[in-house]
Amino acid sequence: MKAQSLTLPNDAEAWADNLSTLAVSSLIEEARLSPKPGLVDSRGPGAHQDLSLALMERSARSLRPTFYRLALHSWQRPPDMALRQEIGRLGRQGEQHMMNATGGVNTHRGAIWALGLLASASAMLGGRGTVAAIAAHAARLAVLPDPSQPKIFSKGQRATQRYQVPGAREEAIGGFPHVTLRALPQLRRSRLAGAGESEARLDALMAIMATLTDTCVLNRGGMAALTAMHHGAAAVLTAGGTGCPAGRAALAALELRMLADNASPGGAADLLAATFFLDWASARPSTSSRGCYGTN
């Protein structure tokens, strides 16, 4: 995603259009970013049997009307129960559109949740919120119960209960700390250190993967795979990030380990797309010329 230079429309439809374009671009840019360990990227399907880049992009595009409606219905409204119920209904409709577009494969359920809440929050604030305000408004919606939610026991709940860890719901209720406190600061730090845009984005992914309790990884590889992911992603950053030869080598080692564990950090990928989305709200240019920000 190039730095977004959006005009400042003052009507709800135009902003909903802008926000939905940005949400879809964020998903497509996330899917194309390479090399991502375990995930679908421009090289191939990672640890997945049923996914491809073309499918991820088709899924992302199918979600444009969903993000548009979420933003439109949230325009300058407070995060109350009436809005919570409405975005729950629109979000579930979006999940159905995604399933229709992919022939029943779950490509973006977690992303609909994260980006849906953030697009809605941005619209609640009239399209002019800061990162902190957007995240806080999204959290105020996420914490509200949705009485119309079907009582199904999800894969995410299976992992959060078995391992007693936070999952997608808790990340949103906490105001997306992996996005606002880890990925966005890392993205900007790496850019300032002179990393290329792809490397800065990969570093942001590493910042998420270093601590996220990703229920996709837990379901596929258990706690051992999650711990290996945390250590491996932290090692990439300690080595100076993916702009450095040592960081690149650590990334390759992490990928080998994740493929051996059949593990894919789908939750981290969703939060990276959310990072791109929020970066637009306060984007700034990079300056220096070195590719490493850290100890190298």
Ligand SMILES: CC(C)(COP(=O)(O)OP(=O)(O)OC[C@H]1O[C@@H](n2cnc3c(N)ncnc32)[C@H](O[C@H]2O[C@H](COP(=O)(O)OP(=O)(O)OP(=O)(O)O)[C@@H](O)[C@H]2O)[C@@H]1O)[C@@H](O)C(=O)NCCC(=O)NCCS
């Ligand atoms: C709150 C919901 C997200 C539901 O959450 P829950 O945890 O109950 O259920 P899941 O259906 O398992 O979805 C959670 C998805 O969130 C992503 N995720 C995982 N860990 C985290 C985390 N710590 N923080 C943030 N996000 C996280 C992840 O999504 C990605 O993975 C999906 C593929 O998953 P899966 O099918 O399990 O994976 P595979 O390994 O490929 O399967 P197999 O091949 O093994 O079969 C993919 O979708 C990515 O996006 C988790 O999967 C929310 O959905 C909800 O309540 N929705 C209701 C509607 C609503 O209220 N919407 C309002 C806003 S629009």
Ligand SMILES: Nc1ncnc2[nH]cnc12
């Ligand atoms: N690039 C990706 N690969 C696999 N699962 C994902 N979920 C969201 N983005 C993904």
